[in-house]
Amino acid sequence: MEMDIPRIELAGIAPEIALTVAALVILVVHAVLGNRFSTWYLPYLATLGLVVAGALAVIVWDVNDLQLSGMIALDNFATFVKVSLAVFGLLTVWLGRDYLTRDRLEESEFYALVLFAVAGMMLMAAAADLIVMFLALETFSIALYVLVAFKRRSTEAQESAMKYFLLGAFSSAFFLFGIALAYGAVGTTNLYSTGPEADSLFRFASAGPSTDLDLLVLAMGLIIVGLGFKIAAVPFHAWTPDAYQGAPSPVTGFMAAGSKIAGFAALIRVLDAILFPLRWDWRPLVIGIAVLTMIVGSVLAVVQEDVKRMLAYSSIAHAGFVLVGVVAANDRGVSGSLFYLATYGLTVVGSFAVVSILAGPGEHRTRLTDYRGAFYQRPLLAGALTLFLLALAGVPVTSGFVAKLVVFGAAIESGYWWLVVIGVLASAIAAFFYLRVLVVMYMQEPIEGVEPAPSGGWLANGVVAITAATTIVFGLAWGPLIDAAEHARFFVAGG
Amino acid sequence: MPKGYFGQYVTIGIFGLVGLALVVVTLQLARLVRPNVPSPEKYTTYESGIDPIGQGWVHTNVRYYIYALLFVIFDVEAIFLFPWAIVFERLGTQAFIEMIIFIGILALALLYAIRKKVLEWL
Amino acid sequence: MRVAPEYYLSLAGLMFVIGVVGALIRRNAIVIFMFVELMLNAVNLAFVTFARMWGHVDGQVLVFFVLVVAAAEVVVGLAIILLISRNRGSSDVDDVNLLRW
Numbered sequence: 001m002e003m004d005i006p007r008i009e010l011a012g013i014a015p016e017i018a019l020t021v022a023a024l025v026i027l028v029v030h031a032v033l034g035n036r037f038s039t040w041y042l043p044y045l046a047t048l049g050l051v052v053a054g055a056l057a058v059i060v061w062d063v064n065d066l067q068l069s070g071m072i073a074l075d076n077f078a079t080f081v082k083v084s085l086a087v088f089g090l091l092t093v094w095l096g097r098d099y100l101t102r103d104r105l106e107e108s109e110f111y112a113l114v115l116f117a118v119a120g121m122m123l124m125a126a127a128a129d130l131i132v133m134f135l136a137l138e139t140f141s142i143a144l145y146v147l148v149a150f151k152r153r154s155t156e157a158q159e160s161a162m163k164y165f166l167l168g169a170f171s172s173a174f175f176l177f178g179i180a181l182a183y184g185a186v187g188t189t190n191l192y193s194t195g196p197e198a199d200s201l202f203r204f205a206s207a208g209p210s211t212d213l214d215l216l217v218l219a220m221g222l223i224i225v226g227l228g229f230k231i232a233a234v235p236f237h238a239w240t241p242d243a244y245q246g247a248p249s250p251v252t253g254f255m256a257a258g259s260k261i262a263g264f265a266a267l268i269r270v271l272d273a274i275l276f277p278l279r280w281d282w283r284p285l286v287i288g289i290a291v292l293t294m295i296v297g298s299v300l301a302v303v304q305e306d307v308k309r310m311l312a313y314s315s316i317a318h319a320g321f322v323l324v325g326v327v328a329a330n331d332r333g334v335s336g337s338l339f340y341l342a343t344y345g346l347t348v349v350g351s352f353a354v355v356s357i358l359a360g361p362g363e364h365r366t367r368l369t370d371y372r373g374a375f376y377q378r379p380l381l382a383g384a385l386t387l388f389l390l391a392l393a394g395v396p397v398t399s400g401f402v403a404k405l406v407v408f409g410a411a412i413e414s415g416y417w418w419l420v421v422i423g424v425l426a427s428a429i430a431a432f433f434y435l436r437v438l439v440v441m442y443m444q445e446p447i448e449g450v451e452p453a454p455s456g457g458w459l460a461n462g463v464v465a466i467t468a469a470t471t472i473v474f475g476l477a478w479g480p481l482i483d484a485a486e487h488a489r490f491f492v493a494g495g
Numbered sequence: 496m497p498k499g500y501f502g503q504y505v506t507i508g509i510f511g512l513v514g515l516a517l518v519v520v521t522l523q524l525a526r527l528v529r530p531n532v533p534s535p536e537k538y539t540t541y542e543s544g545i546d547p548i549g550q551g552w553v554h555t556n557v558r559y560y561i562y563a564l565l566f567v568i569f570d571v572e573a574i575f576l577f578p579w580a581i582v583f584e585r586l587g588t589q590a591f592i593e594m595i596i597f598i599g600i601l602a603l604a605l606l607y608a609i610r611k612k613v614l615e616w617l
Numbered sequence: 618m619r620v621a622p623e624y625y626l627s628l629a630g631l632m633f634v635i636g637v638v639g640a641l642i643r644r645n646a647i648v649i650f651m652f653v654e655l656m657l658n659a660v661n662l663a664f665v666t667f668a669r670m671w672g673h674v675d676g677q678v679l680v681f682f683v684l685v686v687a688a689a690e691v692v693v694g695l696a697i698i699l700l701i702s703r704n705r706g707s708s709d710v711d712d713v714n715l716l717r718w
Contacts, residue, residue, distance in 0.1 A: 008589065024603055031610035131679050138686045145693050149700065158701045165694050166649055170640055172690075173656035176683060177633055180660045183676060184626075184667035560699060564692045571688040574681050 011060055012067035012074045012126060015053035015082055016119040022049025023115035030108035039107050043459075046093045046111035050118065054086030057122070064491055066128055070190055073128035073269075073491040077334075080488035081125035081265045084342045085258055089118040091349045091463050092254040098460035099250050099356055103151070103363070110150060114254065117143035121262035125269075128491065130179045130189040130201075130223075133266050137175065137230065140262060141168050144255060148247040151363075160246025167229065167239040175226025181219035191274045192493055205277045217281050223270060224285060230263035231319045232312075234292040241304075244312035245366075249359060252308060253352030256315045257345030264322055264341055272329045273490040279329050286327050287419065293320030294426035302433045307355055308366050310433060311348070314392055317430055318344055324423050325407035328414040335485040336406035342481065343391075343399035343474050350467025351388040354381050357460050360453035371437060373446030378455070382441050384468045389434040391471045394427050399474035406482065561613045565605075572601055625666040632659035646698045650691075657687045 010017065026045050057079050065074040092114050100107050120139030127133035145168065149161030183189050186204045193200035204216065225236065232240040244252045271282055297317030304310035322344075325337035358374065358381060359365050375382040391400035404427065408420045446452070455461075474481055539546065579586070579594055608614055636656030640649050661680045668676025 024600065027607055028603055031607050034610075131682055135682060135686065138690065142689055142693050145697065149697055152700060155704060158697065158704060161697045162646060162701055165697050166640075166646060166653070169650065169653045169690055169694065170656075173633075173636070173653055173660065176657065176660045177663070179679075180629075180663040180667065183664065183679070184670070187667075187671045187673075188675065189679065560695065564695065567688050567692060571685050574684060578678075578681075 009067040011063070012065070012072035013123070014056040014060075015086070016123050018053045018056055019049050019115045019119040019122070022046065022052070023112040023119075025049075026108050026115070027112045042107050042111055043093055043097045046115060047090060049115055050086050050089045050093065053118070053122070054083055054090075057082035057086065062487075064489075066192060066491060070192060071129045071132050072123075072126050073192065074126070075491040076488040077265070077269065077338075077490050078122075078126035080338055080342075080484060081261055082122045084261055084345060085118050085121050085125070088254060088257045088261075088345050088349060089114055091346075091353075091467065092250050092258075094459045095250040095253070095349070095353050095356060095463045096248075098457040099248060101457070102361055103248075105150060105248075110147070113143045113147050113150075116140070117147065117254070117258065121258050124262040125265035127266065127269075128191050130182060130191065133270075134172070134176055134179060136262075137226075137266070138172060140259070141172065141230075144168075144251075144259065147251045147254075148243055150248050150251060154246070156246040157248070158246075160242045160244075164239050164243035171226050171229030171236065173226075174222050174229075178219045178222030178224075178226055181215055181222065185213070185215035185219060191269070192491060202274045205275050213278070213281075217278065220270075220275055220278065220282055221285060224267070224282065224289070227263050227267045227270075228289060231260055231267065231322075232316050233289050233319050233323065234296040234316060235289075237293070237297070237316045240316055241309045241312040244315070245306060245308045249308070249352045249356030249363060252311075253349040253356075256311070256348040256352070260315070260319065260322075261341040261345055264319075264326070264337060268326055268334055268337060269490065271326060272334055276329060283327060283329075286323060287416075290320050290323035290327055290419065291422055293317065293323060294423055295320075295429075298426040298429040298433075301430065302436075304433070305368050306366050307368055307371065307437065308352075310368070310437070311351060311355070314430065314433075315348060317426060318392070320426065321404060321407060321423055324411045324416070324419055327416060327419065328407075328410040330410055330414055331486070332406065332410035332413055334490075335482065335488060336403070336410045338485040338488055339478075339482055340403040340407050342485070343403045343471070346467045346470045346474075347388050347391045347398075347400060350464055350471065351385060351392070353456075353460055353463045353467065354385040354388065357381060357456035357464070358385075358453050365453060368437065368440055369447070371440050372444040374441040374452075377446055377452035381456075381464065384464050385441070386438055387468050387471055389437055391475070393431040393434040395431075397472070397475050399471050399478070402475055402478045402482075559616075561608075565608060565614075568604070569601070572598075622666050622670050625662060629659045629663040629666065632656070632662065646701070650694055650698070654687060654691075657683060 022045060026042055026049075029045070030039065030042060060074055061076060061079050063074050066072065067074055093111055096110050096114065097107070099105075100110055117140040120136045120141075120143065123136035123139065124133060127136055145161060145165045148164050149157055151157040179189060182201060186199060186201055188199055188201070190200045191202060193203050201216075205213075228236040229239070244255065247255065271279075271286070275282060294317055297313050297315075297320055301310050301313035301317065304313060318340075322337050322340050325333040325340060327333070328336075355366060356363070358371070358378065374385075387398065391398035394400045394404040404423075408423055411417070411420050411423075456464075575597065576594070579590065583590070633656050636652045636654075636659060639652035639655070643649050643652065661683055664676040664680050664683070666676075668674060668679075
């Protein structure tokens with residue numbers, strides 16, 4: 001008897017395969033050669049892997065397909081996220097190169113872990129089955145647990161890794177229980193139906209009130225909780241400031257950009273595409289989370305004395321703003337959220353690049369007081385940080401302004417103008433603590449007798465330059481990226 | 496043979512009892528047959544001809560936890576090997592190649608562990 | 618004799634809740650992690666029960682993936698906890714309090 005073996009269709013996971021192969025090559029080559037030779041080739045290998053992955057993701061643009069027995073969705077939505085992730089990965093690898101050589105940390109494992117994490121995040125965006133989504137979530141989470149603990153001699157890094165790990169494992173158990181209940185309600189974990197008789201979450205949810213939905217609604221709630229941890233939404237945000245502060249700055253930037261876009265990609269696919277028919281059930285929950293996230297993130301950021309912690313709370317607040325786009329649940333909401341996540345990711349990677357350089361060897365100088373008079377010591381870096389902070393605050397002529405505009409616009413289109421009012425108020429509070437950093441940098445004298453941190457290498461400075469340029473460019477000429485985000489449609493059966 | 500849901504457990508129980516009886520009976524039988532001439536040397540713990548030193552209750556260095564971790568990984572790998580092995584003949588070469596890749600990646604991990612000197616007993 | 622699936626599901630739900638409560642109130646990192654494992658096992662039980670209710674093996678296969686991921690998580694988690702306890706001779710989460718908001 002011949003068994004029905006799934007056809008091998010690798011186009012859907014080609015980027016992930018490229019990244020995994022590159023990571024394995026990096027690990028093995030370095031393990032075999034050892035440190036006898038210089039390690040200049042490692043970042044090149046990582047760069048090559050990420051560029052190939054990005055290219056493999058781009059070439060399937062405008063393909064609308066399900067692959068590997070309906071496990072992988074090949075659609076523009078996934079492609080958009082994958083390309084953004086490849087860019088974040090590249091910036092992280094380059095920034096990491098400078099950081100690791102400065103602090104004399106192991107290089108090969110860092111690159112390999114970043115590549116594994118990017119692969120998991122990409123899979124998360126393309127998952128068309130809840131169990132694949134779970135595997136992807138764990139793949140990138142486990143890589144991130146290790147990356148957070150990368151400065152393993154530092155007690156702070158150990159502490160933040162432990163907190164991140166315990167809460168991460170806790171949250172994935174919620175996510176998983178949600179999957180189990182969804183499986184119990186529907187009889188499958190597949191999001192899209194693949195055959196004539198095969199059922200799917202989408203079909204089940206579309207069938208309407210005739211079917212028994214209670215279990216599915218409960219499952220949905222648990223899945224939102226699980227993903228809420230990953231995107232750092234209040235009240236599931238407790239790990240964020242600790243993990244962000246203790247992790248190496250390049251990793252923090254990568255977490256803020258990559259983990260967020262991957263988590264949101266899954267959340268948007270599940271809520272806005274699959275469970276769209278149940279939107280009246282999940283909207284109250286998500287609106288509550290969004291309001292809490294925006295307010296708590298903005299308010300608590302004000303009292304922070306550590307720049308990394310402040311940026312962590314700011315990233316929580318930004319998760320709230322993106323959730324406004326998710327709540328809108330219309331086409332503009334989806335494309336707006338994608339645009340927001342992509343531009344926010346570039347900006348936040350850039351800000352952590354500046355933090356990484358200014359913190360100096362061992363990353364001892366991340367307090368707000370360490371930034372006193374930074375403008376007079378490092379005018380270019382301080383200028384770039386100013387730009388990033390203005391973008392995070394949503395000031396016009398930066399990408400952050402455009403992003404907030406599209407997301408809030410989408411919410412108004414859906415009739416949630418009061419949610420937008422809360423969002424604007426939260427942005428106003430948020431602007432205060434960004435200004436606080438600027439005041440410290442421009443209006444205060446540097447502390448006497450303290451040497452400024454050594455300047456960063458050309459790679460780190462390059463990352464700052466690139467992200468600063470994109471922050472400006474997408475603030476002035478947002479057309480192409482918005483266009484791409486608007487074409488980032490979900491898979492449509494028979495479409 | 497007992498039937499039904501719990502009947503199957505009875506079968507297993509009988510098997511267990513027979514197995515236990517086999518061990519007890521043979522050991523007792525040996526005790527009846529053999530000569531019994533004890534001497535102090537015979538009561539010492541056998542350690543390759545070396546006299547044992549100290550207590551049997553010693554701490555193992557915590558660094559060997561990596562062995563346990565590696566064991567867990569390869570133990571879990573078997574989860575995927577068993578279903579694959581059962582339907583192997585019907586799956587054809589494609590599944591064989593897939594499993595080769597799977598084990599190959601794990602072998603790379605083992606190679607990495609060896610190169611990083613975590614498997615050297617100190 | 619056939620046991621109704623509701624019993625299994627209640628047990629799974631109970632195990633999950635015990636896991637949640639335990640993870641929240643215990644203070645030792647390893648114990649917290651064990652409660653998280655209990656939550657994962659509750660999920661496994663739910664998967665197997667649902668698979669039996671639906672009459673196909675999908676749910677049982679999903680358990681494999683959960684087991685494997687849990688094992689991978691154990692490996693990384695224990696490594697992190699060990700790193701800390703080697704450094705401070707304690708795996709109590711209350712002793713680990715350098716980072717405060």
